[in-house]
Amino acid sequence: MISRRQLLKTGLAGSALLLAAGFLARPDPDALRASDTQGLDTRFLNASDTNLLAAIAPVMLGLSLDANQLKALLFGVDAAITGLPLMLQAEVRQLLDLLGNRWGRRYLAGVKAPWSSASVAELHAFLDGWRQSRFTLLRSGYQALHGLINAAWYANPASFAALSYGVPAQGRILQ
Amino acid sequence: MTSPLKDPIREGLTRGWQVYDGAALTQDLQLDCDVAIVGSGAGGGISAEVLAQAGLKVLLIEEGALKSSTDFRLLESEAYPQLYQESANRQTLDKGITILQGRTVGGSTTVNWTSSFRPPVETLAWWREKHGLSELGEAEMLPWIAKAEARVHIGEWLAPPNPNNSVLEKGCSALGYSHGRIRRNVHDCWNLGYCGMGCPTNAKQSMLVTTIPSALDKGAGLLARVRVERLLLSADHKHVDAVEGLALKADTLTPSGVKVRIKARHVVLCGGAIGTPALLLRSGAPDPHEVLGKRTFLHPVVLSGAIMPEQIEPWSGAPQTVYSNHFLHTWPIDGQLGYKLEVPPVHPVLLATTLTGFGPDHARLMQDMPHLNVMLALTRDGFHPDSQGGTVKLKKDGSPALDYPITDPVWQAFRQAWRSMAELQFAAGAKSVLTVHENAKPASSWAEARTQIDTLPLEILRARVVSAHVMGGAAMGADAQSGVVNHWGEHWQLDNLSVIDGSLFPTSIGANPQLSVYTFALRNASRLASRLS
Numbered sequence A: 001m002i003s004r005r006q007l008l009k010t011g012l013a014g015s016a017l018l019l020a021a022g023f024l025a026r027p028d029p030d031a032l033r034a035s036d037t038q039g040l041d042t043r044f045l046n047a048s049d050t051n052l053l054a055a056i057a058p059v060m061l062g063l064s065l066d067a068n069q070l071k072a073l074l075f076g077v078d079a080a081i082t083g084l085p086l087m088l089q090a091e092v093r094q095l096l097d098l099l100g101n102r103w104g105r106r107y108l109a110g111v112k113a114p115w116s117s118a119s120v121a122e123l124h125a126f127l128d129g130w131r132q133s134r135f136t137l138l139r140s141g142y143q144a145l146h147g148l149i150n151a152a153w154y155a156n157p158a159s160f161a162a163l164s165y166g167v168p169a170q171g172r173i174l175q
Numbered sequence B: 001m002t003s004p005l006k007d008p009i010r011e012g013l014t015r016g017w018q019v020y021d022g023a024a025l026t027q028d029l030q031l032d033c034d035v036a037i038v039g040s041g042a043g044g045g046i047s048a049e050v051l052a053q054a055g056l057k058v059l060l061i062e063e064g065a066l067k068s069s070t071d072f073r074l075l076e077s078e079a080y081p082q083l084y085q086e087s088a089n090r091q092t093l094d095k096g097i098t099i100l101q102g103r104t105v106g107g108s109t110t111v112n113w114t115s116s117f118r119p120p121v122e123t124l125a126w127w128r129e130k131h132g133l134s135e136l137g138e139a140e141m142l143p144w145i146a147k148a149e150a151r152v153h154i155g156e157w158l159a160p161p162n163p164n165n166s167v168l169e170k171g172c173s174a175l176g177y178s179h180g181r182i183r184r185n186v187h188d189c190w191n192l193g194y195c196g197m198g199c200p201t202n203a204k205q206s207m208l209v210t211t212i213p214s215a216l217d218k219g220a221g222l223l224a225r226v227r228v229e230r231l232l233l234s235a236d237h238k239h240v241d242a243v244e245g246l247a248l249k250a251d252t253l254t255p256s257g258v259k260v261r262i263k264a265r266h267v268v269l270c271g272g273a274i275g276t277p278a279l280l281l282r283s284g285a286p287d288p289h290e291v292l293g294k295r296t297f298l299h300p301v302v303l304s305g306a307i308m309p310e311q312i313e314p315w316s317g318a319p320q321t322v323y324s325n326h327f328l329h330t331w332p333i334d335g336q337l338g339y340k341l342e343v344p345p346v347h348p349v350l351l352a353t354t355l356t357g358f359g360p361d362h363a364r365l366m367q368d369m370p371h372l373n374v375m376l377a378l379t380r381d382g383f384h385p386d387s388q389g390g391t392v393k394l395k396k397d398g399s400p401a402l403d404y405p406i407t408d409p410v411w412q413a414f415r416q417a418w419r420s421m422a423e424l425q426f427a428a429g430a431k432s433v434l435t436v437h438e439n440a441k442p443a444s445s446w447a448e449a450r451t452q453i454d455t456l457p458l459e460i461l462r463a464r465v466v467s468a469h470v471m472g473g474a475a476m477g478a479d480a481q482s483g484v485v486n487h488w489g490e491h492w493q494l495d496n497l498s499v500i501d502g503s504l505f506p507t508s509i510g511a512n513p514q515l516s517v518y519t520f521a522l523r524n525a526s527r528l529a530s531r532l533s
């Protein structure tokens, strides 16, 4: 098996990392845990994606989300992705397949436990590791997750109260 | 609730405007006209009105949907996917810069922030001296500027700046930096601050409520949700024979399979910088001197956030009303890159995705939003010899990509701009300042901020860099060697093709560009109208 170091080197050499991701993504998906997020009627996200996003999102946002908030968030991410041009959707698919795969999770994200049972500390270390990585590819993977999760959460009016954000009174009649 | 206000678009549709929605087309369409205009933004809107007024049969073809005030419900969740290119998530090839551009009828003018600046005299002088565009003298341009200002109702904004903008004004006063108030293209503005989501009151005098209704009233036709794929060229590559478009489904992304073919005496490209050069590239337009798509500029923007003791509510009130040109005039125009300071509107999605960091730190900053001031610096690219901008390329599905490497002088300007913004924010009384960079932490004094900024790594995907001003890529040149078009926007090789949009500019403008686009559009479309009629 290729080591993480080798993988990163090939990645640097071009888009070989993404090719490898496609290869890695085929076998061996993480076992899914039966949870509230399964059986969601999403257009883009599959069960493996919702499983991993449900684990990452609260850590990314720094918020604890109840089951309904989590569902709303996953629908939001799904909607955000389906609004992207098809070429960008394909890139998001590669990223999610890479992370959803056991090897990708273990060797690229550095998360040992399956997503649904990974500790907050482990998830935090993964996000911070990618955010501050010296490889632009990993930094861009982090930024994609950051963008999607934040856009999905803060587009939802349910998030506004915590920010004291609201449309000014005279604007409300226009909504 | 539906809006109690009039909606000029819905009224026009009931009056019987000739409007096609690509998503509703079930069979291929063939149309004939005098002038086909691709793109309905600043350049396309003005051109449509001028040419329709001259009695020409005009067809306006727009990739985005036709949305209007009734649809604008002050929600980011609806605005970004519906009204922006790539859901407001367009990025440069290496993902280093996020680009905001409109994709709707009215183009970027439907979602822009209404700041109105004349094309700077020093920029026009540079174009005359260094780009050989000697025709663009001040006496030539001034009447067109005045006409453009009148057309979109540009005037002084008399209401006091909102607290977010006041921070810039206070900081500049304290430090003795020159500053001023920004003029706006509005009429009976409610001072709400939602210009970026489409103006719900029709106060903003965008193309959507001015020139486009006027052109449609004069018999022009509009095709929305039709993406122009390519121009069909004559065998000798000297002439555009037809314009070929793909009807899009209701998602405004996926082609439905229905094709649109338009025959026109003349074709005007107004797809905006990135969109226009990409269409020329897809069409295999002649480019003997390899200038097409090159020198595309962004006014790359870096940002600084500050927690203020007072209530700011940066989402409320007219978005950009104060500016400082102090750092545009500090160095020679082709020396160290200068920058213009402004204050953007701040709404939850825009803020959350732009802010760096994650987890509880990020959540706390979000919750501090009512006290948050955000400042931005627009760097003036395209004048320094090592600031050549970016190159428009095509992805494998033919969609555009901008390859914009951030070169050393641009990075140096970013560092300098972060310093200026932190200094200004502290001078205005900030409790803490956060440079928007993944390696920065909130600093509680100007000295602390400066030390931090001096060591921030200058790398993409660490520094947050954004842009809402795309310019160039099909530039005017004094001859075919140096440009894609001449100073009238006429293509050097194709005899019935003009470019009339922001892609004309041979450098960045050095000010928010909408009024410059309107000005050139009025001038060049008027010339075209007299040529054709």
Ligand SMILES: Cc1cc2nc3c(=O)[nH]c(=O)nc-3n(C[C@H](O)[C@H](O)[C@H](O)COP(=O)(O)OP(=O)(O)OC[C@H]3O[C@@H](n4cnc5c(N)ncnc54)[C@H](O)[C@@H]3O)c2cc1C
Binding pocket: B038, B039, B040, B041, B042, B043, B044, B061, B062, B063, B064, B100, B101, B102, B103, B104, B105, B106, B107, B108, B109, B111, B112, B113, B114, B115, B116, B117, B196, B226, B227, B228, B229, B270, B271, B272, B273, B275, B276, B279, B320, B468, B469, B470, B500, B501, B502, B503, B511, B512, B513, B514, B515, B517
């Ligand atoms: C959020 C935001 C805020 C801004 N704020 C300000 C401001 O305050 N002041 C200021 O001066 N400027 C501002 N700008 C910039 C300004 O609006 C633009 O510079 C100006 O509108 C550019 O005009 P244009 O004609 O080149 O392109 P656009 O106005 O962008 O119009 C291009 C249109 O062409 C369409 N198109 C592209 N390709 C195709 C195709 N192949 N087929 C069919 N249609 C196509 C696009 O969908 C788009 O609608 C802002 C821009 C944005 C996005």
Ligand code: SF4
Binding pocket: B114, B186, B189, B190, B191, B192, B193, B194, B195, B196, B198, B199, B200, B201, B202, B203, B204, B317, B318, B319
């Ligand atoms: S601030 Fe004025 S122009 Fe902007 S959206 Fe509100 S009413 Fe319209």
